[in-house]
Amino acid sequence: MEQLQISLSALKVLRSSVGQVFYSLANGIRAEHGEDNKENKYLLELQELLTTVGTNLRDVEQAVNSLNPPPGPFNLGNTAYLGQETTQDRQALYGTLVNVYKWTDKAHEYSNAAHQILSQNSLKRSSMNSNRAKRNRIQTGAHNFSPPQVDQVMASFDRLYSDMSISITRPFTSNAVIHVTLGHVLKAIIAFKGLMMERVVVKSYNEQLDLWSESRYKVFQRVTDHAHATMLHFYNPNFPELTLKSFFAWFHSFISLFSDSCKRCGLYLHSALPPTWRDPKSLDPYHFECKP
Amino acid sequence: MGTGSLGRTWPAKNKWQIPGGYENGENINSQSLPIPNQKNGGQRTVHVLHNSEQPASVFAILEYGNKVVPLIADRLFDLVILKMTNVCTDKKQTKIECKGPRFELVDFCIKLGSVTMTQNFKGVLVEIEYRPSVVPANCWELIREFVQGFLGSAVSSQIPQYLQNRMNEIYQPMDTIHQYLEHFGQYRKSTGVI
Ligand SMILES: [Zn+2]
Numbered sequence: 072m073e074q075l076q077i078s079l080s081a082l083k084v085l086r087s088s089v090g091q092v093f094y095s096l097a098n099g100i101r102a103e104h105g106e107d108n109k110e111n112k113y114l115l116e117l118q119e120l121l122t123t124v125g126t127n128l129r130d131v132e133q134a135v136n137s138l139n140p141p142p143g144p145f146n147l148g149n150t151a152y153l154g155q156e157t158t159q160d161r162q163a164l165y166g167t168l169v170n171v172y173k174w175t176d177k178a179h180e181y182s183n184a185a186h187q188i189l190s191q192n193s194l195k196r197s198s199m200n201s202n203r204a205k206r207n208r209i210q211t212g213a214h215n216f217s218p219p220q221v222d223q224v225m226a227s228f229d230r231l232y233s234d235m236s237i238s239i240t241r242p243f244t245s246n247a248v249i250h251v252t253l254g255h256v257l258k259a260i261i262a263f264k265g266l267m268m269e270r271v272v273v274k275s276y277n278e279q280l281d282l283w284s285e286s287r288y289k290v291f292q293r294v295t296d297h298a299h300a301t302m303l304h305f306y307n308p309n310f311p312e313l314t315l316k317s318f319f320a321w322f323h324s325f326i327s328l329f330s331d332s333c334k335r336c337g338l339y340l341h342s343a344l345p346p347t348w349r350d351p352k353s354l355d356p357y358h359f360e361c362k363p
Numbered sequence: 364m365g366t367g368s369l370g371r372t373w374p375a376k377n378k379w380q381i382p383g384g385y386e387n388g389e390n391i392n393s394q395s396l397p398i399p400n401q402k403n404g405g406q407r408t409v410h411v412l413h414n415s416e417q418p419a420s421v422f423a424i425l426e427y428g429n430k431v432v433p434l435i436a437d438r439l440f441d442l443v444i445l446k447m448t449n450v451c452t453d454k455k456q457t458k459i460e461c462k463g464p465r466f467e468l469v470d471f472c473i474k475l476g477s478v479t480m481t482q483n484f485k486g487v488l489v490e491i492e493y494r495p496s497v498v499p500a501n502c503w504e505l506i507r508e509f510v511q512g513f514l515g516s517a518v519s520s521q522i523p524q525y526l527q528n529r530m531n532e533i534y535q536p537m538d539t540i541h542q543y544l545e546h547f548g549q550y551r552k553s554t555g556v557i
Contacts, residue, residue, distance in 0.1 A: 097367040255498045255533060274534075276497045288470045288495040329495070339505040340512070343469035 078134035084330040085127040092120045216265040217313070220239065221247050224266060224312060232323050250280060254326050257291065259298070266311035268318065271298040293359065304351055317351075324354040335361040411444050412540050422540040433537050460548045461488055470495050471509060477551060486549045488543070489514070500530040 197222035461476035472492040498501035
């Protein structure tokens with residue numbers, strides 16, 4: 072594989088040097104050749120270019136010689152039958168198929184990496200019970216809350232801050248998705264499983280909220296990232312309401328997202344972004360680059 | 364969309380480059396077309412403005428004594444105005460244009476427009492928009508820091524008069540139009556044309 076890569080790049084170099092020769096030929100004698108001896112200078116230039124072509128050609132030959140011809144035809148498996156497909160709209164399927172293979176490979180690779188990282192950092196989102204007798208009982212994890220209980224908790228948070236309003240929808244079965252509006256500054260959509268936060272998307276006051284698309288503004292993309300980090304930071308499977316209380320306190324501090332200056336550098340902007348990071352304890356605003 | 368727009372005359376030769384920002388060729392093109400109307404004694408003026416940021420809309424502001432009536436319509440309104448100009452006396456019509464490059468830097472939108480009044484160069488208007496914020500009061504200090512960052516401390520920290528009592532309201536495209544009109548009015552006064 073590596074040999075093939077080398078020969079391909081050698082071929083590329085050869086093509087470009089041949090291209091140079093033709094470019095020089097097509098242009099003829101140019102102004103930079105000066106007045107005296109211009110023919111000689113031009114010939115010298117051509118000669119030099121041709122020598123480069125010669126060297127490059129030798130490189131290609133060398134690289135090709137070291138290649139082994141593939142043993143017999145490639146085995147394409149069932150995909151070989153795709154070549155016999157007669158319907159017009161299915162003939163392009165092969166390329167798509169190869170792409171799909173690449174994607175699955177990539178997904179596999181990434182999930183392996185993610186698994187490794189996650190197993191090193193114990194971010195347990197549910198409390199595992201090693202006791203066998205207890206395991207059969209219904210667990211009181213954060214995700215086992217009935218809809219009325221969730222409604223009640225959300226209503227209490229809605230009342231907590233006067234400039235933050237919360238409304239509940241349930242587009243997917245019984246799990247709540249809440250819309251949070253923070254003054255005229257920003258809006259967020261938070262998906263829950265029971266009382267466990269699953270996903271947060273923060274957008275500007277005048278954008279449409281949905282769970283899958285990110286904000287078109289860089290500030291809110293940053294805030295969304297920080298919200299995910301904070302959501303995991305505060306997470307405690309045994310005290311879901313405490314988790315939510317800390318999260319909403321953190322979230323509410325963004326009411327002054329555009330009017331707070333950074334606690335460290337004292338400026339409003341750092342690379343044209345306001346302080347998007349909040350200290351989880353003191354809620355002090357910092358630029359992401361300035362955070363302690 | 365929070366915007367502070369500030370006016371400032373500038374030598375025409377300056378070229379602008381914003382590191383990290385990207386430029387696109389779009390022009391802001393606001394034109395003003397006041398129509399004097401002598402019915403009922405008092406003078407009425409209709410300012411018709413177009414902004415390439417809202418290409419499908421026509422903004423009209425009717426001034427009558429101390430009253431100001433704003434109107435947003437679609438492009439057909441241009442034809443109505445065309446008909447009206449025939450009815451009204453067509454003296455003293457002035458057309459002001461503000462054209463120039465538009466830059467984007469992270470969430471900021473920067474427009475540098477050179478103002479021309481019937482083909483005469485008048486000055487340069489700089490418009491800074493911070494698009495994530497909808498209330499001017501929230502992002503005023505931030506915009507001030509941004510503007511002073513590249514125009515220097517000579518920029519006044521004072522809130523433009525139009526915005527002063529609208530700082531806590533949600534910013535509308537019409538607010539930009541009003542601010543441009545305010546500056547165009549100053550350019551007109553300075554040349555003695557109404
Ligand atoms: Zn900072």
